[in-house]
Amino acid sequence: MQFWGYKRKEGRAGIRNHVLILPTCACGSESCRIVASQVRGAVNIIFNTGCSDVAANTAMSQKVLTGFACNPNVYGVVIIGLGCETVPHNKLREKIQSQTSKPVVSFGIQEEGGTLKTIEKAVRAAREMAAQAAMQQKELCDISELLLGIECGGSDATSGIASNPAVGELSDLLVDMGASTIMSESIEWIGGEHVLAKRAATTEIHNQIIQVCKDYEAHLEAAGQDCRAGQPTPGNKAGGLSTLDEKSLGCIRKGGTRPVVEVLEQAERPTKTGAILMDTAGYDISSVTSMVAGGCNAVIFTTGRGTPTGNAIVPVLKVTANARTYQKMEDNMDVDLSAIIAGTKTYQEMGAELVDIIHDVCNGKLTKAEAYGFSDIAVDHVCRYV
Amino acid sequence: MNVNALLMDERDNVVTCVADVPKGAQVVYKKRGELCRLTAEEDIPYCHKIALTAIPKGGEVIKYGESLGQTSEDIPAGHWVSHNNLFSVPRDYDSEMVKL
Structure with a gap:
């Protein structure tokens, strides 16, 4: 049996081709929601943790966030962080990039000077990624x-x-x-x-x-x-x-x-x-x-x-x-x-x-x-x- | 009469009613292809279990051929088996391990 899916360079094929707007912590979640609502083809995650955590919780959060980013249904990832969370956006991005060659960009709300400036940059990045994702053709996958x-x-x-x-x-x-x-x-x-x-x-x-x-x-x-x-x-x-x-x-x-x-x-x-x-x-x-x-x-x-x-x-x-x-x-x-x-x-x-x-x-x-x-x-x- | 209860394993001492069964009505289920009947001695709600045989206090309720736990009171045949008269018993995990 075969299905029409999106082949990935690493791992299994996707059955969807989402641009994922991913927060590093709870404080980035609302900005992610707004970015995803502005871009067709984008989905967002509401994340309830990522800060003030013991090591085991941080490890779990990182495993889930990198796992989401690497999920075969994800074409590319736009990360929004705050700046003072346990694992900042650039570190999460590097971690994801060490596991997958899919496009990943990241922004920090404190660094960019607030939510509006961050959202503007993130929407531009997500829009570009969604445009590219839409060009990917489905292929027959086993x-x-x-x-x-x-x-x-x-x-x-x-x-x-x-x-x-x-x-x-x-x-x-x-x-x-x-x-x-x-x-x-x-x-x-x-x-x-x-x-x-x-x-x-x-x-x-x-x-x-x-x-x-x-x-x-x-x-x-x-x-x-x-x-x-x-x-x-x-x-x-x-x-x-x-x-x-x-x-x-x-x-x-x-x-x-x-x-x-x-x-x-x-x-x-x-x-x-x-x-x-x-x-x-x-x-x-x-x-x-x-x-x-x-x-x-x-x-x-x-x-x-x-x-x-x-x-x-x-x-x-x-x-x-x-x-x-x-x-x-x-x-x-x-x-x-x-x-x-x-x-x-x-x-x-x-x-x-x-x-x-x-x-x-x-x-x-x-x-x-x-x-x-x-x-x-x-x-x-x-x-x-x- | 149509089947209104399901027997999951021949070892079971309960069947699951797949319709509301009022007190006095017949519960009909299949065992080895044969239709079996018993009378409901109380109202049995949709999706709930009825005792096929008398189960003494502390006895095991069997469904899927496995124990669901122990009864907290005597349950006569035809009566409702639920969380009100059945409780879970802690497992003995160490005895379930296979020696390597």
Whole structure:
């Protein structure tokens, strides 16, 4: 299978060709928003951190920012910094330039003499970059260039019964064609980690999966917190998910059945091809943020209760097997998988249909969250999200 | 009568209702291709679980062939299984590790 994408000099092909307006810290975020609103083809990130941070948080912020810049869906990057943040714009630019040959420019608000002067320069730079990006022709790319992030959020009992197994089938079919997928949300492996670990390609990966869950619980325990307090969420419980174990046993099915070839830290880029896991929060926005920073060029998102979430860099395709949710929230849902619950189609049949739908998204079809311009982001910290 | 509940694994002692089931109504699910029935002894909301057999206090609720946790009270067959009578049990991670 092939799709029409944007070839990059390094790494995978893009399925979008955005100019990314990237803040170094929270103080640059508003200027980035204004610049992106002025230039067609530009997207911006609202960044909530980047200053007054301990070393581990700075490292995470840098991993996410450089990961966003290097994401295959990004043609070029315009960075806006303040001047007194932990990592200034020129340092971030140099870091990004050491990892990619795509165009990157940067400005500092204090250096330029305020927001208006910075915005003027940044708009000119973004306009020029967007003009060049528009000239890049799509080329046929093999499906192996696809790195699909697999997410679930606002889960109910239909997620584990129907939409997650269908997406698991999709993952298996894509992996068999040579593509790669990432399943994240390690807190939502807890209670099902022994089942997930059976998919490990090696004994080391088996133990890594168990260790990730053990460490997550220990991390929260050290702060006097219990991972079972926030999970399942009130919405999950109302949707029939009684315990974290029940939620997890349903959640892990979205990763399919193929051998797990690698377990990544959050926002880390894969070195292997196939079915991959990433240790992230169960908080969906944060998990998607980490997978996009890790280089996913598309995300599929299962939901039971319904959610509008989207990402600035990567299309997020929303699927649900809850017929009521699809009907009530059709403006946010891309695919109705309720035929599985109704018993008129199997999850395997719907998984095969999802291959064609993801193929369309790779070829440029906008998802609903993408068409609305949604750009949720949450960068995890040393005191992790749950 | 149409199926209104799903059995995920033959070992399970609950099924998930895929419609609102009022008290006294029949819950119908498939097991090995055969239709099975039980009567709901209380209202079961959409997407929620109903006990197929009596589960004693401290017993395990099984779905997907795996334990969802332990019950905090006796749950007779036909009753609603939810976060109100089921709780998660801490894992024993060390026993799950494979010796290298």
